[in-house]
Amino acid sequence: MPEIKPQIKTEVMTVNMGPQHPSTHGVLRLVLELDGETVLSAAPTIGYLHTGIEKTTEQKKWQQVIPLVERMDYLSAQSNSMAFCLSTETLLGLEIPQRVRDIRVLLAELQRINSHLVWLGTHGMEIGAVSVMLYCFRERELLLNINEMIAGFRLFPSYIRVGGLREDLPRGFHAAVTAFLDRFLPKLDEYEDLLTKNQIYLKRSRNVGVVTKESAVARGLVGPIARAAGVDYDVRKYFPYLGYETYDFRVPTETAGDVYARYKVRVAEMRESVKICRQALQRISPTGAFAVDDPRITPPPKDRVYTEMEALIQHFLIYSQGFTVPAGEAYVPVEGPRGEQGYYVVSDGTNRPWRIKSRAPSLLACQALEHMIVGGLIADVIAVIGSIDVVMGDVDR
Amino acid sequence: MDSNTLVASLQETVPGAQLEQVASIDLQPTLYVSRDHVVALATALRDRPELRFDLLAELTAVDFWPREPRFELVYILVSIPNRLRLRMKVRLEGSDPHVATVCAVWPAANWLEREVWDMFGIAFDGHPDPRRLLMPEDWEGYPLRKDYPVQIRMTPTSAEALQVTSEEFRANVMKDRLTRG
Numbered sequence: 001m002p003e004i005k006p007q008i009k010t011e012v013m014t015v016n017m018g019p020q021h022p023s024t025h026g027v028l029r030l031v032l033e034l035d036g037e038t039v040l041s042a043a044p045t046i047g048y049l050h051t052g053i054e055k056t057t058e059q060k061k062w063q064q065v066i067p068l069v070e071r072m073d074y075l076s077a078q079s080n081s082m083a084f085c086l087s088t089e090t091l092l093g094l095e096i097p098q099r100v101r102d103i104r105v106l107l108a109e110l111q112r113i114n115s116h117l118v119w120l121g122t123h124g125m126e127i128g129a130v131s132v133m134l135y136c137f138r139e140r141e142l143l144l145n146i147n148e149m150i151a152g153f154r155l156f157p158s159y160i161r162v163g164g165l166r167e168d169l170p171r172g173f174h175a176a177v178t179a180f181l182d183r184f185l186p187k188l189d190e191y192e193d194l195l196t197k198n199q200i201y202l203k204r205s206r207n208v209g210v211v212t213k214e215s216a217v218a219r220g221l222v223g224p225i226a227r228a229a230g231v232d233y234d235v236r237k238y239f240p241y242l243g244y245e246t247y248d249f250r251v252p253t254e255t256a257g258d259v260y261a262r263y264k265v266r267v268a269e270m271r272e273s274v275k276i277c278r279q280a281l282q283r284i285s286p287t288g289a290f291a292v293d294d295p296r297i298t299p300p301p302k303d304r305v306y307t308e309m310e311a312l313i314q315h316f317l318i319y320s321q322g323f324t325v326p327a328g329e330a331y332v333p334v335e336g337p338r339g340e341q342g343y344y345v346v347s348d349g350t351n352r353p354w355r356i357k358s359r360a361p362s363l364l365a366c367q368a369l370e371h372m373i374v375g376g377l378i379a380d381v382i383a384v385i386g387s388i389d390v391v392m393g394d395v396d397r
Numbered sequence: 398m399d400s401n402t403l404v405a406s407l408q409e410t411v412p413g414a415q416l417e418q419v420a421s422i423d424l425q426p427t428l429y430v431s432r433d434h435v436v437a438l439a440t441a442l443r444d445r446p447e448l449r450f451d452l453l454a455e456l457t458a459v460d461f462w463p464r465e466p467r468f469e470l471v472y473i474l475v476s477i478p479n480r481l482r483l484r485m486k487v488r489l490e491g492s493d494p495h496v497a498t499v500c501a502v503w504p505a506a507n508w509l510e511r512e513v514w515d516m517f518g519i520a521f522d523g524h525p526d527p528r529r530l531l532m533p534e535d536w537e538g539y540p541l542r543k544d545y546p547v548q549i550r551m552t553p554t555s556a557e558a559l560q561v562t563s564e565e566f567r568a569n570v571m572k573d574r575l576t577r578g
Binding site for chain 1: 540
C-alpha cells in the first residue's frame with residue numbers, strides 16, 4: 001500500500017483592511033497580501049476624506065481661512081492656524097507683539113500635549129491597554145476646557161488670528177494652565193508605569209515597524225518618527241520662530257526607529273512641552289496687547305464700535321471686505337505634533353488667497369507605511385499605524 | 398552659506414542649467430531652474446557635500462492662469478546636515494505641462510507628484526506609479542486648476558449601480574453553486 005503524504009495547500013490571501021476599520025484612525029484603506037500571518041505587500045488607498053479644502057480657501061477671505069485649516073489636522077488645530085498665520089503675517093510684513101508670540105508658544109505646546117495624549121490613548125487601546133485610553137482622555141478633557149475658556153470652542157478654537165489673537169486672555173487663564181501643568185506631570189508618570197516596562201507592550205512594540213535614519217529622511221519623515229530613528233531635526237531648534245531660541249528645552253531622540261522608540265520620544269516630548277509651557281506662562285502678563293496695532297487688520301473693540309463712527313466704518317470694512325495681502329509667496333514652517341508643518345501661501349494682492357498648500361506630515365507618514373509593514377506580521381500593522389500617528393484629515397485635506 | 402555660493406556650486410556641477418535667483422520675503426533662497434535640468438540639479442543638491450539637501454519637505458504647484466507660463470512647480474528642500482532651506486521652482490507652459498520625476502532622488506516625491514498630477518494635470522515623466530492620488534481614478538478634469546469651476550454638479554460615475562439582467566444574475570448564481578459543489 002503506497003504511503004500517503006499529507007498535502008498542505010497554501011495560497012496568498014488578499015485582505016481588505018478598512019476604510020472603516022476602527023483602528024485605522026479615520027478612513028485609511030489598506031489592501032494587504034498575506035502569506036499566513038506575514039504581510040507580503042501593502043497598498044494604502046487614500047482620498048476618502050478629501051474635501052477640497054485647498055480649493056475652498058481660494059474662495060474665502062484671508063481671515064476666513066483659519067477655521068478651514070484648523071479642520072485639516074483636527075488633532076492639532078492650533079498648530080495649523082499658527083502656521084497659516086505666520087506665513088500670512090510674513091507676506092503682510094507685520095511685527096507681532098512679544099506677548100502674542102509667547103501666548104502662541106504656550107498654545108502650541110498645550111496643543112502638542114493634547115495631540116500626543118490622543119495618540120497615546122488610541123495607540124495604547126489598539127495594543128490592548130484600554131485603561132491608558134481612559135486616563136489620557138481624562139487629562140485631555142482639561143486641555144479642552146482651557147480651549148473652551150479662551151475661545152468658547154473645544155476642538156477648533158480659531159483663537160489665533162492673522163495679526164495676533166481673537167481677544168485677550170480670559171480671567172483665570174494662568175491659574176487654569178498652572179493647575180493643569182501641576183496635575184499633568186505626576187499623571188504622565190502613571191502612564192509610563194502602565195506602558196514603559198510592561199512586558200506585553202514591549203513585546204508588541206520593540207523591533208516593529210523599524211525605519212532607519214537614512215530611510216526616514218529620504219521618505220520625508222519628520223517629527224517624532226524621524227527623531228525616534230536618530231534624526232534630531234526639529235524646526236524649533238533648526239529654524240526658530242516665535243522666539244523659541246530663547247526657551248530652554250531639549251529635543252529628545254532615540255536610535256532604534258521602532259514603535260517603542262516613537263513612544264519614548266513622544267512621552268519625552270510631552271515633558272519638554274510642560275517645561276516650555278511653564279517658561280511661557282511666566283513671561284505672559286495677564287493683560288496687555290493681544291494683536292497688532294494695525295487698523296487694516298485688527299478690528300476695533302466693541303465699545304468703540306458702538307460709540308464712534310470711524311470705528312464702526314473700520315469694523316464694517318474688516319468684516320465685509322477683509323484686508324488685502326501684498327502679492328508674493330511665503331512658507332514659514334513650524335514644528336507641529338507630527339513634525340514640520342507649514343503653509344505655502346501665494347497672494348496676488350487681493351483680499352482672497354491665490355493658493356494655499358498645506359505641508360502635511362501625515363501624508364508622507366502614510367506613504368512610508370508600506371515600507372514599515374511589509375515583511376512584518378498582520379498584528380503589527382495595527383501597532384505601526386498607531387505609532388506613526390496619522391490624521392486622515394491631514395492626509396486627504 | 399548664502400544663495401550666491403549655492404548657485405555657483407550648482408552651476409559648476411550642472412553646466413548647462415539656467416538658474417535664476419529671485420528675492421523672497423520669508424528669507425528662504427528661491428531659485429528658478431530650467432525644466433530640462435531638474436533631475437540633474439536635484440541629484441547635485443542632494444549629493445554635493447556643501448549642500449546635502451536630503452529632505453524634500455514639499456512638492457506642489459501653483460496655477461497662474463491665464464498668465465503664461467501658466468504653472469509653477471515648487472520644491473521645498475531642507476538640508477538637515479547643513480541647516481539650510483531652499484525653494485526650487487520650475488516654470489511650465491500650460492499647453493503640455495510635464496517634467497521629469499525626482500522619485501529616484503527623493504522617494505518622498507512619489508505621492509507628492511501623484512497629488513500634483515491629480516490636482517493640476519502636470520505629468521511626471523518616468524514616474525513609477527502615475528495614478529491619481531486623492532480623486533477617484535475616473536475623475537475628469539484637474540480640480541485645483543483655476544479654470545476648473547468651483548460649483549459643479551457631476552454624477553459620480555464610479556457609484557453607479559451595476560446593471561445586470563435577470564438572465565445574467567441567474568447564470569451567475571448557477572455558476573456559483575456548481576463551483577462550490
